[in-house]
Amino acid sequence: MSIQRDKSAASRRKFLSGAAAATAGAATLGFPMIAKAQGPISFRFQSTWPSKDIFHEYALDFAKTVNDMTGGDLKIEVLPAGAVVPAFGLLEAVSKGTLDGGHGVLVYHYGKSTALALWGSGPGFGMDANMLLAWHKWGGGKELLEKIYQGINANVVSFPYAPLYTQPLGWFKKPITKWEDFKGLKYRTVGISIDVFTGMGAAVNALPGGEIVPAMDRGLLDAAEFNNMSSDRALGFADVSKVCMLQSYHQNAEQLEISFNKTKFDALPAKMKAIISGAVDASSAQMMWKAIDRNSQDYITLQTTDKVKFYKTPDSILKKQLEVYDQVVAKKAGENPLFKEIIESQKKFAQRAAGWEKDVVVNRKIAYDHYFAGKKA
Numbered sequence: 265m266s267i268q269r270d271k272s273a274a275s276r277r278k279f280l281s282g283a284a285a286a287t288a289g290a291a292t293l294g295f296p297m298i299a300k301a302q303g304p305i306s307f308r309f310q311s312t313w314p315s316k317d318i319f320h321e322y323a324l325d326f327a328k329t330v331n332d333m334t335g336g337d338l339k340i341e342v343l344p345a346g347a348v349v350p351a352f353g354l355l356e357a358v359s360k361g362t363l364d365g366g367h368g369v370l371v372y373h374y375g376k377s378t379a380l381a382l383w384g385s386g387p388g389f390g391m392d393a394n395m396l397l398a399w400h401k402w403g404g405g406k407e408l409l410e411k412i413y414q415g416i417n418a419n420v421v422s423f424p425y426a427p428l429y430t431q432p433l434g435w436f437k438k439p440i441t442k443w444e445d446f447k448g449l450k451y452r453t454v455g456i457s458i459d460v461f462t463g464m465g466a467a468v469n470a471l472p473g474g475e476i477v478p479a480m481d482r483g484l485l486d487a488a489e490f491n492n493m494s495s496d497r498a499l500g501f502a503d504v505s506k507v508c509m510l511q512s513y514h515q516n517a518e519q520l521e522i523s524f525n526k527t528k529f530d531a532l533p534a535k536m537k538a539i540i541s542g543a544v545d546a547s548s549a550q551m552m553w554k555a556i557d558r559n560s561q562d563y564i565t566l567q568t569t570d571k572v573k574f575y576k577t578p579d580s581i582l583k584k585q586l587e588v589y590d591q592v593v594a595k596k597a598g599e600n601p602l603f604k605e606i607i608e609s610q611k612k613f614a615q616r617a618a619g620w621e622k623d624v625v626v627n628r629k630i631a632y633d634h635y636f637a638g639k640k641a
Contacts, residue, residue, distance in 0.1 A: 305536075307340045307528070312351035312368035314474040315344040318494040318558060319520070322426060323367035325554075326522060326547040333539050333546075338532075342367065351472035358523050359419045365524040370409075370424065371455035371515075372472075376416050378456070378596055379603045382610065383409070383424055384518025385455030386589055389614035393427030395621070396517040396610070397548075400424050403613035408606050415602065421529045423541070425548040426520040429555060433509035433577045434489030435480070435501045440509055440577070443584040452476050452488035456592060457514040463588040473499060480504040489514065492555065493562040502570035511577045513585045520551070 309327065313320040320342075327340035349357040354366040355373045370383040383405070388396050399405050405424075413420055433440065434451070447465030454470045462468050471479060471488075477500045479485045487505075489512070490496055501508070522544055529537070566572040597604035 304336050305338045305532070307338065307364035307524075308343070308348075309340055309365040309367060310343045310345065310348050310354060310357070310363050311366065312345050312354050312372055312472065313495075314499065316498045317473060318498060318555075319367075319473075319491070320344055322520065322547070322551050322554075325550060326367065326543065329543045329547050329550075330540060333543050334536060338536055338540075340365070345472060345474060351474070355418060355420065355523070358525050359417075361419075361525050361527065363525070364528050365522065368521055368523075369518060370422075370521050371518065374455045374458070374470075376418070377412050379412050379600060379606055380409075381455035381457075382603070382606050383521075384428075385457050385515055386460075386517070386593070387513035387586060388517030389611050390618035390622075391517050391610075391614045393429070393517040393519055394552075395614070395617050397424060397427045397519050398617065399610055399613040400519075404609050405606075408602070408609060411602060419526045421524045421526050423522040423524075423544045424519045425522060425544045426551040427548070428515075428518045428520070429492065429559065430511060431491050431515040431518070432489060432496075433512040433514070433581070434487050435496070435505035436487040436507045436509060437505065439507055439573075439575045440581065442578065443581045450484065450486040452479070452485050452490075453514060455515070456589070456596075457489075459592040460514060460585060460588050463592060464584060477501060477504055491515075493559045493566060494555070497562045497566055497570070502566055502572050506570075506572050508566070508572055508574050509577045510574050511582070513582055513589065522547075 309323065311320045311323040313323065323342045327342045330338055330340050345351040348363055351368070352372055352375070354363070354368050355376060357363045358366045370380045371385045373380045374385075383400070384393065384396070391399070396405075400409070409422055409424070413422065434453075440446070443464055446461060449466045450469065451461055451466040452469055452471050453461055458468045458470055469479070469485060471485075473490055473495070476485070476488045476490055480488055480501075481504050488501075490499065490501070496502075496508075524540075529540075532540075563574075567574065593603075593607055597607055
């Protein structure tokens, strides 16, 4: 029995040593081996929004979508505006790598290139924001945006997403009845809208979202526009004004933007880049659905609880906006060939796409009035 056990032990030792040698040989020949799992990649983002703004919530939603879709292999942390850099300093911070990415709007980079405002600051030539995003994805906008960023040496990868609904003309001390009411008015806006309202006689001051209401409270602004019912209510516009003018062409077709430092994005595995692209599209749809729910609720709350009066912007003001906008873009197109190329590309897409939509989409106001005319929500 003892001799038999010794033979068995020797046999096991021989097998184990042979297996070890075989494994070493396989590694030498280049056969794959199981590598130790690396830890998750962590990216630090900043938004251009205060933490209480629904837009910052959208930024957090995107981060969670990426975190979930990658199974935690990429973890994005999102800080509010000002945590690392001011809101208008986001592009430079992402480009330099101070931040790994950001969440904002292209129009906030207007000081770097006026052409960036064409992704949302204006009438969209009859397109809404979703159609303008379609132009970006299918009509050549993506390539033109890359050309802009290359031209200003911005080391970023940009994902426009989340088409926004038509923004109000803004918050005022009293209803605006004619375009001449803007003459001498201290008014906040951004992007090409700065030039448009300046052309209408306003004294324009471009401020980030979190600074607008305090400026109105101190009398530094007479009026201001920001974005939507939920953001405007969260930022406290109803505390400094009880008059809001609805409908405007100054930002009828705007999107949000997710940006990555290009060096860090390019270093990611191809699979992770594909997941991020999918997460952008998923977050874009989720944002639109959430906006419908939240904006409509806050629209009612602003009227019932906050006692805000809403007025439709007169058509005469809308027509004046278009007239001045045409003058502004004609001037800028004459100064900048790329600006002109973008305008021509958008117009070509808009004539086809908005013309198709105009002919095929039924007037939903008729159905709404049929069911709800005279009824309060």
